[in-house]
Amino acid sequence: MEKNNNIFNEEEKFEKLRNLLSELPKEKVPDNFEYNLMTRVHNKNFDIKSERKTSKLFRIYTPTFALAASVALIFFLFSEKDINNEDPWNTQPKLRPEMQTSEALEYDALLDEETNVSSKPSEEILGEVKKDEGSVQMEDQRTQNNIAAKKTSKPNFPFDKRESVDLDKMLSTSQAPSVNKNIKQPQLTGGNESPSPEFGGFFLRQKSVEVKKDSLKAADSLKQLQDSLNGKK
Amino acid sequence: MASDKKLLSLTDEGLIKEFQDNDTIEAYEILVKRFKDPLMNFVYRFVGDRDVSVDIVQDTMIKFYLNKNSYQSIAKFSTWIYTIAGNLAKNELKRRNRRSMLSISNSDDDDITLQIEDKKFIAPDRAADNVIKSDIVQKALLKVKPVYREMIILRDIEGFSYEEIVEMTGISIGTVKSRINRGRTQLQKLLKNIYEV
Numbered sequence: 251m252e253k254n255n256n257i258f259n260e261e262e263k264f265e266k267l268r269n270l271l272s273e274l275p276k277e278k279v280p281d282n283f284e285y286n287l288m289t290r291v292h293n294k295n296f297d298i299k300s301e302r303k304t305s306k307l308f309r310i311y312t313p314t315f316a317l318a319a320s321v322a323l324i325f326f327l328f329s330e331k332d333i334n335n336e337d338p339w340n341t342q343p344k345l346r347p348e349m350q351t352s353e354a355l356e357y358d359a360l361l362d363e364e365t366n367v368s369s370k371p372s373e374e375i376l377g378e379v380k381k382d383e384g385s386v387q388m389e390d391q392r393t394q395n396n397i398a399a400k401k402t403s404k405p406n407f408p409f410d411k412r413e414s415v416d417l418d419k420m421l422s423t424s425q426a427p428s429v430n431k432n433i434k435q436p437q438l439t440g441g442n443e444s445p446s447p448e449f450g451g452f453f454l455r456q457k458s459v460e461v462k463k464d465s466l467k468a469a470d471s472l473k474q475l476q477d478s479l480n481g482k483k
Numbered sequence: 484m485a486s487d488k489k490l491l492s493l494t495d496e497g498l499i500k501e502f503q504d505n506d507t508i509e510a511y512e513i514l515v516k517r518f519k520d521p522l523m524n525f526v527y528r529f530v531g532d533r534d535v536s537v538d539i540v541q542d543t544m545i546k547f548y549l550n551k552n553s554y555q556s557i558a559k560f561s562t563w564i565y566t567i568a569g570n571l572a573k574n575e576l577k578r579r580n581r582r583s584m585l586s587i588s589n590s591d592d593d594d595i596t597l598q599i600e601d602k603k604f605i606a607p608d609r610a611a612d613n614v615i616k617s618d619i620v621q622k623a624l625l626k627v628k629p630v631y632r633e634m635i636i637l638r639d640i641e642g643f644s645y646e647e648i649v650e651m652t653g654i655s656i657g658t659v660k661s662r663i664n665r666g667r668t669q670l671q672k673l674l675k676n677i678y679e680v
């Protein structure tokens with residue numbers, strides 16, 4: 251009896267709420283509901299959307315496989331990069347090949363200019379001798395000498411590149427310059443700290459002219475000798 | 484034609500028996516016609532989404548079609564089919580909860596709260612409008628815990644007795660009553676600012 255009274259009291263207590271809920275409009279299915287349902291039944295399309303389940307194993311292992319795959323991908327990507335590419339922040343910039351070759355060519359041209367002055371007369375003489383003698387051995391020797399000269403010969407500066415030169419003293423006395431090791435090699439303004447290959451300091455060609463004269467004298471004497479030999483023949 | 488009239492005169496339990504025994508598709512169709520709207524109302528009040536509710540009711544009917552033999556005549560057909568619909572609706576809510584846990588933002592609940600609180604500033608003449616009223620009540624209902632919500636809908640909206648609810652849910656009558664009571668209290672608190680209930 252008491253229980254029934256309690257229930258009745260509770261129903262009374264929430265009477266307004268109950269009325270409010272019962273007055274709510276009734277929701278209805280759309281007009282095509284039955285048609286769609288019977289179509290599904292006739293087509294035996296019994297796939298229930300709200301009961302589609304994925305297996306627990308799939309739920310557990312999917313993130314694991316995804317993690318492993320991503321780690322493997324990252325590993326291969328970064329390892330490939332290490333082999334083929336250099337880190338631009340940790341490597342010195344390389345000189346362009348065309349720059350390197352142009353520098354080398356300039357240096358070679360300088361060497362040729364210097365060596366041709368002294369070697370040309372002797373080449374002519376040797377060539378004439380070769381014509382006369384016609385020996386293969388001489389020709390080989392000449393080519394060997396030329397190669398050796400090109401390889402080993404350096405610009406024959408009358409002073410050390412690393413030392414300063416007192417030009418007035420040198421011109422007046424034409425002696426070797428005094429050594430002053432405290433003075434650095436002269437550098438062109440606007441250049442960087444490394445010594446420029448184009449500028450090697452001032453030097454005189456006086457000595458080389460003398461060498462040229464000597465070589466010409468030798469050539470003349472050889473020519474005279476050749477003429478006398480021809481005359482004998 | 485005569486058989487159709489005969490079927491229409493049958494009770495729910497008679498129709499399901501006809502469908503079970505003779506596989507009469509007309510009996511199934513009549514049951515669908517009888518229960519489609521009440522189930523839609525129940526599921527919509529529980530889930531709060533029309534399209535989803537239509538899908539759930541469709542799935543309920545499909546399950547009924549497939550599992551017709553699992554119905555036993557000792558129970559009422561209405562309690563059986565409501566049980567199916569209620570389980571599917573609960574599954575849908577669980578899936579939604581999982582999604583909302585995984586998603587970065589869960590703005591739906593915040594919107595509901597704000598909307599309910601803001602409605603107290605609606606003018607009284609406009610608040611009397613049934614559409615707005617039902618909208619507010621529906622949103623308040625969705626704020627109530629699902630275990631209590633189900634009981635309130637079955638008892639106060641669908642009008643089932645306590646015994647029928649016990650049959651549907653499979654819980655004791657005491658638990659049903661206490662859940663209904665708690666659910667009503669929650670709902671009353673939510674609607675107190677808007678209506679003096």
